[in-house]
Amino acid sequence: MSDLPSFALVGDDALAPGAPGLAPTWSSSDKDFVTTSLGQARVWVTLGHGVLNEVYWPSTGEPQLRDLTFYLVGEGGWVDLKRTAHYTLSVPAPFLPLPTVVHTGADYQLTLEVVPDPLRDVLLVRYELQGPYTLAVVAAPHLNGDGHDNVAWVDGACFAHCHRRVLCLTADSPLRQASAGIVGVSDGWQDLQAHGRLTWAYTKAGPGNVALSLALARPQGVLALGFSNTARGAYTLARASLAEGADAARGAFLHGWSQWARHLPFPAPDPELGALAQFSAAVLKMHEDTTYPGAVVASLSTPWGEATDTLGGYHLVWPRDATLAAFALLAAGQLDDARRILARFVATQEEDGHWAQNSYPSGDPFWTGLQLDETAFPVLLAAKLRELGDPEPAGVPEMVRRALGFVARTGPTSDQDRWEENPGVNPFTVAVAIAALVAGAPWLAPDQQDEALRLADEWNERLEGWCYVEDTPLAREHGVRGYYVRLAPPQKDGGLGGEVLLRNRLGETLLASALVSLDFSYLTRLGLRHVTDPRVQDTLRVVDRVLRVSTPSGDLYRRYNHDGYGEHDDGRPFDGNGTGRLWPLLAGERGHLALQAGEDALPYLRAMAHCASDGGLLPEQVWDGPALPERGLFPGRPSGSAMPLVWSHAEFLKLLLARESGRPFELLRAVEDRYAHARPAPEWRWRNETPVAALPPGRDLRLESPVPFTLHYGWDGWQDVQEAAAQPGPFGLWQVCLGAEALAAHDTLHFTRRFETGWEGQDHRVALQHAPAQALTPT
Template sequence: MTSPGARRVRRTIAFSLVMMLAATCGSTLPDQTRPEWASPGLIGGGGWPFAHRPMDATEAAGAAYLPDSSVVRLADGRVRLIQFGGQQPITVPADDPRVATAVRDDRGWLAAGRIPGGDTVYRDMAVRALLDLRLLTRPNGATTASWYRQWRYVWPRDAAFAAVAFLVSGHPAEARRVLRFLARTQTEPGLWAARYKLDGTPVTDGRRTQLDSLGWVLWAGWFLDVYAPAGEAVLPELWTMVRRAADHLESSLDVEGLPPPSSDYFERDPGKEQDPRRPTLGVVGPVLMGLRAAADLADRSGRQAEGRRWRQAAMRVSDAIARTFTPYGYPRSPVPGGLMDTSVTFLAPPFAPADPGVESAVLEAAERLRLPNGGVLPGERWSGNPDVAWTPEMALFALNAAASGRVEDTLTRLDWLDEHRTDLGALPEKVDRRGRPAAVAPLGWTASLVLLTLASLEDRLPVPPA
């Protein structure tokens, strides 16, 4: 593990953004193969399409990615890759010309954009996150949560974050592909299914619509307009998507100014919440942000009537939050003694303007959710394993800290994420009580959040105006 002195050096470098140290390579954790562990990372293919296959965990000992690539050098010196146009991995000598071709393609793609965090000690984590997002994104824009079983689907929420991560890393074409996929799968009323197959077919497993996804997709569409190069603004089909989603959110508000109860990123039946009659903060926060983003996007594109209407809807939601959530300290459900969770960050930078009361609630939630292994739980009284930390939630707190100017907090959380990657350097979904990666790796949502955090350390991300 990294010593306290070394961590202080890392923080100093990242804070000053001095590009002086060499990048670290992979995780410092020992190889711990467990029944639930599927793979420490993906082997990728240079070129189109971006095929990927998991690296067998038993072969990962002593293996490592060739720098800035998804090509793996095995412990015996041979190289595992997927050649251009192929689907299956092959193992070849290190001097095989196909190795250089695959590595050159990955490096060329990275060079075409930018690596958030530059050449700080977080560079290796950023490169791995970027290349993993590339591998998880299909030519039709379907970007999956991961590669394995129930993770091999597209969640609109996760896809929105991937699109924004592509934008901050200088890959607008990939962001557009993701957003076009979402535009194609949106229904006429402006909704999305909870998740989709790679061909855009909804997964019919009984999961209800997760209303927070509308807010996240609206945010990603707004981000494209704000962040993309001049002359490459939102395309017509994306405006239709934005209009449908924003109109649906506006029409869904009740007399109190709140959207209806819905599942959120917890993917839990809203009837099991502390207040089943009202939506959780995990729904209300993204809805507010989405309406603000849509209103600003409308104004920027000369559609003032829609902008005024959606801004008024956003004000109704904001007032409702002030009446129902603020008095109790922004818990997940607006009740006395309500349980805290990570969704309080959705009311704070970079998703909303800074507010001292919300910032205090974020810090309180982070403390309540902290685990002995240094990570965090998704929420209080978590129904899952109470000893296992979740990396997306840790990364959400890191992103908020970066966007709020709390640099030391940001770097502490980035250090933890960096130190708990797999043997091959992928960001896993979870970390067990002994500090070992668990569940699936890579996880696209965590990869996106880490890239956004590093980008925010360099230059504060734009915030949808209130």
């Protein structure tokens, strides 16, 4: 493989000193751009600060490179282009993610065009340098997601490997210098810092945190970064891509994206929003895996990656984020993309009907928490495709039946809310679950269908009892009767009267009744409440006053008051604790509420757009404190959280298209029709997680448990004691039903239960309410 000049070796064996090197980290999430081809290749790349940072291969869940940076070396010194950060970024069109970065200085211009080869697992970088400098490149491998155990070497090209993950860095012109080093000791940056140019020529480094450096002999040419499971394979792919040429790869790249985007039907209230809409659709597409089609990761980034070596990051598939991306793609007319996402849900569902909190693109779970909305969301996607008349993938009916079985058995409480922090009853989660029970009912057998609809009606009717408070200090402060809370803890922890542990706030707790969020917005988004409902309007008034912050980008919102997920006030990265910042996607949720109230959503769209990076990426969070230039933090601009965030781009795109159609895209006809008017539930269910303190008149009472039991009960002070054996219900719960007619004859129900393991050791009481007596009308 020798196409290098003969370098002088350093030391007898040319082994770079310093292993294992500095503790490895990922790159900052303050990114400019992401790109990938739409061919058979499996390479995804992100750009930040004018250079390449994480490169993913062979799936979107596997970052293999920390960064690939560029330096100019001249007689009078050297220029670190990443730190100089004086550059522009452009693309041929918003839906053609082929970035060209131009670095400029007083005496130089470096143009970099980044071209993922659609045919091979290779990234090409075309470069052209003008000025009295030579170009040096330093690459920091992080193969197999492991920065501790990489080995690098030079043999006709630059290589690194770790556990059958191999990269090859080479060029179409001779290399002036090449070396393998240890980060912080013998890497290329240390060489430049010590000597003003690249002088070292170590032929091997590691195992440890390694780096590769090379100096290019010509001012223009093409770099190739190839990936394979063997060194020979990576070298072959890289050299073959160079042989065919960057022009061929560029043409195939543009053709693939042009074909995909040819039917994107986007309104453009102004050029900025129109361009961001097209780019947002492309961002969603770029986050779909090629090795595992339908797997859409939340972000090709690791939040605050410069401070951590965590394996997961956001390059994992969250069912919620993937479904919301699918809805946005559907709104943009990309049915094939949404159908693949649904097909992956069919393939990755757990036996009991739920999906893991998140998973690698392969389907292997990463975090294993339970979030009820993440089981309900795929049902909504299936129902939306059916509503659009799209043929459903094989396996969807069984998928829906299993998912709704899990929702019916375990809801309305959830081990985690949508922010993955607390257990209890959350208005967002319950709204999604209710909509899924209604929209998914047509796939169920008749007995299950009736059960699902009755359950949805009950949860919908009881929602305010779980999640709405009145006459609290916060309500009085803002002059409202009440509001929807962010979350009600489990009954064992006090329900609405209990306290919520604030994650990321050093163990701080707060009364559930004092926490508000925009989570209630999905009650109107999904058609369960009308935006003019006084309870919705009062909550909106509180949220606007408590969570809204005016920034140079526009009005933005926090997740909830006293949030701790974000940078510290001094700008230090989030480290398990911090201060919650502003989320652009929540401006989208607020914009949907405005749209449903008959207002123009344009201010919310513009606020989101103004949060974008120079390359058009929408972040998870933006900074809201005083400007900290030394940390790159400015009010209303991206922080160190995930960027891009697929959820943010999906919310922007859906709001833009909803502004045109006049209705949220998640709003399903079946749900909207069912709850267009008040629908009293025929029965309420008593579960340990959601006990019934007082039963309204005219309802049956159903007592349920996941295991068999015998109900031991009596009336009005334990009179007329009876027993009833529970029977299996349609979704696997054991039930005893007491009819409304029998209940109407009493004021109080007392009961306890006997399980196979013995008595539960606790008595329960349900107050039985009666309809007011009708006044006699004189004749």
